[in-house]
Amino acid sequence: xxxNQSNSVAIYRRRIRASLERVWENxxxxxxxxxxxxxxxxxxxxxxxxxxxxxxRIGLHGDPSPEIEVALRIESDAQRYVARTESGPGxxxxxxxxxxxxxxxxxxxxxxxxxxxxxxxxxxxxxRGYTALYTQLWDQDEAMMIRRAELLGRRPKPGAAEIDxxxxxxxxxxxxxxxxxxxxxxxxxxxxxxxxxxxxxDTVCPHMLGPLEDARVENGAVVCPWHGYRFDLAxxxxxxxxxxxxxxxxxxEIDGRSNRVRLVRGPAASTR
Numbered sequence: 001x002x003x004n005q006s007n008s009v010a011i012y013r014r015r016i017r018a019s020l021e022r023v024w025e026n027x028x029x030x031x032x033x034x035x036x037x038x039x040x041x042x043x044x045x046x047x048x049x050x051x052x053x054x055x056x057r058i059g060l061h062g063d064p065s066p067e068i069e070v071a072l073r074i075e076s077d078a079q080r081y082v083a084r085t086e087s088g089p090g091x092x093x094x095x096x097x098x099x100x101x102x103x104x105x106x107x108x109x110x111x112x113x114x115x116x117x118x119x120x121x122x123x124x125x126x127x128r129g130y131t132a133l134y135t136q137l138w139d140q141d142e143a144m145m146i147r148r149a150e151l152l153g154r155r156p157k158p159g160a161a162e163i164d165x166x167x168x169x170x171x172x173x174x175x176x177x178x179x180x181x182x183x184x185x186x187x188x189x190x191x192x193x194x195x196x197x198x199x200x201x202d203t204v205c206p207h208m209l210g211p212l213e214d215a216r217v218e219n220g221a222v223v224c225p226w227h228g229y230r231f232d233l234a235x236x237x238x239x240x241x242x243x244x245x246x247x248x249x250x251x252x253e254i255d256g257r258s259n260r261v262r263l264v265r266g267p268a269a270s271t272r
Contacts, residue, residue, distance in 0.1 A: 007094075007114040010127025012134050015108050018145035020079075020101040023109075025148075026141050027074070027081055027097075029208070030054050031227045036140050040133065053081065060089075092116040095130075105149065109138070144210075144226060151209045168261040171198075171254055181213050184263050188213070189249050191263075194220060198254070199233045200263060202247040206231075212246075222246075 016023060026032075030049070034041040043059040047069070055071040068088030074081045079100060085093040094114040102108045113130040166184050168174050168191070179192040181203060188203045190213060201222055203212045210226035217223070221230040221239050230239040236246040250263040 007116050007118070008112055009115050009118055009123045010113050010131050012111040012113070012131045013109065014135075014138065015102055015106055016138065016142050016145070017106055018142060018149060019105050020099060020107045022145040022149055023099060023107045026145055027072070028054070029227075030056050030072075032144070033058065035224075035228045036144060036226050037137055040137065055086075090115070147211060148209050151204060164265045165253075166250075166263040168263060171259045171261050174198075174261050182263070184250050185265050187247065189263070191252065192217065194233055198252045198261065200249040200252050201231070201233055201236070202249050204247065205229060206244045206246055 018026075030044060030046060034043050040061070041058055042061050042065055045057040047055045047057060049055070051074075053072040053074045055069065057067060057069050060066045060068065066089050068090065069086045070083055071086055072081060072083045078098075080096060080098045082097070083095045085091050093116065096112040096114065098110040098112075100108045111134055113127060113134075115126060115130070118126050163185070166182070168182070174180070174191075175193060179190055181188055181190045184200075189200045190203050191198065191200050193199075194217060201212065204210070205212055205224040205226065207224065207227055207229050210224040210229075212222055212224060215222050215225055217233070218230070220234065221232050223230050229242075229244060231237065231244070231246045232239055236248065238244040251266050252261065253264050254261050
């Protein structure tokens with residue numbers, strides 16, 4: 001794979017349950033590193049990107065927090081890419097990854113860890129460390145790619161357009177069950193109590209279909225765990241002023257006489 005095999009400390013192989021298209025999409029997605037892989041990466045700053053790949057400054061966990069500059073270069077014709085550490089701890093490290101389609105929804109990967117300056121007696125231990133790390137990273141990436149593929153292939157459920165409201169029951173009883181996810185009008189929504197106000201929001205991030213079912217809420221905004229995008233619960237808009245907006249959620253209505261709650265088809269709204 002790499003012309004300089006003398007620095008190789010280990011080779012990691014596995015089959016990923018995602019198409020080659022999804023895997024290449026994941027390779028180009030630098031934004032997810034400090035969010036999906038928050039145990040390994042503290043932050044990332046993109047320096048440049050193009051069809052060739054990307055270069056970024058990446059903060060690692062530690063005290064003080066070390067920082068490395070990594071360039072990921074794609075060799076599309078060879079179906080491989082290399083991540084090179086160009087500055088910081090581990091400078092000169094090259095991690096080569098070879099990809100091969102193994103069916104419509106499977107991809108075989110082979111990762112070669114080429115680490116300079118490792119003493120022969122330490123090579124196996126270093127190799128085990130990299131293999132363990134990449135097993136975790138690919139586990140997380142695989143789960144993300146599987147979910148994305150499932151949502152991209154999802155079709156509206158029959159009958160979703162035939163109902164106009166969904167009964168949720170007594171308000172006090174509902175509060176004890178929150179946060180609560182339900183199927184509503186062909187989509188999955190989460191209902192929660194935000195500072196005393198009942199709100200509903202879609203559970204699919206509009207950026208790359210990230211999971212918002214269990215996403216944390218900060219200052220009235222839901223935060224996507226994949227890439228850190230934040231969406232205002234009242235408007236559904238991205239809080240940074242970008243163009244992204246969550247799929248409109250149904251209205252939450254409370255009957256003042258019966259104290260019963262229901263979800264109503266229509267523009268997003270909230271109620272106390």
